[in-house]
Amino acid sequence: MNMTxxxxxxxxxxxxxxxxxxxxYGLSYGVLGIQAGFGLVGTVLMSLLVFSGSVQxxxxxxxxxxxxxxxxxxxxxxLNLRNLxxxxxLAEGIAPAKRWRWLLSFGVSDEPFVLGxxxxxxxxxxxxxFATVAGTFYIAWVSSSLIGAIIGNQIIDPQKWGLDLAxxxxxxxxxxxxxxxxxxxxxxxxxxxxxxxxxxxxxxxPLNILVAGVLxxxxxxxxxEKNKNVD
Amino acid sequence: xxxxxxxxxxxxxxxxxxxIIGIEVMKGRKTSSTLRLYFNYVPAGILSALVVSQLFISKxxxxxxxxxxxxxxxxxxxxxxISKSFLPSVIVGIVSGLLIRNL
Numbered sequence: 001m002n003m004t005x006x007x008x009x010x011x012x013x014x015x016x017x018x019x020x021x022x023x024x025y026g027l028s029y030g031v032l033g034i035q036a037g038f039g040l041v042g043t044v045l046m047s048l049l050v051f052s053g054s055v056q057x058x059x060x061x062x063x064x065x066x067x068x069x070x071x072x073x074x075x076x077x078x079l080n081l082r083n084l085x086x087x088x089x090l091a092e093g094i095a096p097a098k099r100w101r102w103l104l105s106f107g108v109s110d111e112p113f114v115l116g117x118x119x120x121x122x123x124x125x126x127x128x129x130f131a132t133v134a135g136t137f138y139i140a141w142v143s144s145s146l147i148g149a150i151i152g153n154q155i156i157d158p159q160k161w162g163l164d165l166a167x168x169x170x171x172x173x174x175x176x177x178x179x180x181x182x183x184x185x186x187x188x189x190x191x192x193x194x195x196x197x198x199x200x201x202x203x204x205x206p207l208n209i210l211v212a213g214v215l216x217x218x219x220x221x222x223x224x225e226k227n228k229n230v231d
Numbered sequence: 232x233x234x235x236x237x238x239x240x241x242x243x244x245x246x247x248x249x250x251i252i253g254i255e256v257m258k259g260r261k262t263s264s265t266l267r268l269y270f271n272y273v274p275a276g277i278l279s280a281l282v283v284s285q286l287f288i289s290k291x292x293x294x295x296x297x298x299x300x301x302x303x304x305x306x307x308x309x310x311x312x313i314s315k316s317f318l319p320s321v322i323v324g325i326v327s328g329l330l331i332r333n334l
């Protein structure tokens with residue numbers, strides 16, 4: 001029991017910096033949701049049921065721009081493709097939750113993946129940690145969407161407070177300690193190069209991160225296997 | 232208005248399906264050592280892709296690099312390498328990014 005409480009406490013404290021940034025993002029989504037004509041209930045309902053910053057932001061932007069349902073669904077599906085990779089990588093760490101995995105899988109997205117996978121790598125499977133992290137983000141996302149939808153345009157500027165810096169900087173802090181051996185460093189560099197190339201060639205494509213995530217580890221494996229043969 | 236409800240429902244379903252498929256396919260499966268190694272390297276690839284994708288901001292329909300994020304990221308990387316503590320490094324990184332932005 002003590003162990004569980006400690007895990008929950010760790011989960012909340014590690015999720016908190018990102019949760020604040022998520023809340024700032026949620027506020028903007030709430031405002032944009034109202035402007036796109038979803039109404040208070042629709043704006044909050046989308047956060048409750050979809051729980052995906054990128055999908056919801058793209059949806060309200062596309063609706064405002066006059067896009068149809070089909071094109072929004074296609075874009076959302078492309079954005080969601082990277083969840084397949086996240087789920088596959090997280091499966092072993094979530095599996096002990098048995099049937100509860102159906103609920104936990106609702107939390108599979110960028111930030112819970114990043115925190116969850118670093119935890120699993122260090123301490124092995126830990127569904128309680130994943131549930132805590134995803135739950136913290138869910139509360140932050142839904143409540144800030146509601147507040148954003150209520151206060152409308154009276155919004156603070158996230159840039160002024162540096163909240164837009166929280167995501168990339170937290171991710172850097174999670175990535176750097178892992179860069180201990182050549183294959184992992186090469187994987188990270190390959191991921192970076194692929195993303196730069198794709199961003200320059202196809203700006204704004206939702207597939208960039210998925211392509212980097214699928215291809216970069218192959219370079220790492222190649223290096224690892226090559227070194228093994230040399231040994 | 233009803234099209235909005237349908238859209239929300241469809242988005243909820245497709246997003247959830249994308250989340251559960253990966254877990255269902257891989258759960259309880261004995262993974263080969265190469266596949267295990269692959270998933271071991273996925274976080275590094277994804278994390279660096281997520282960081283790099285956020286270095287770029289589109290301004291007046293042109294892609295630009297955000298210097299506050301670049302500098303903040305470098306400071307964070309250096310701080311965590313030396314201090315090995317997570318939260319202080321994040322705070323130092325954000326503060327230095329803010330300083331660059333407001334200087």
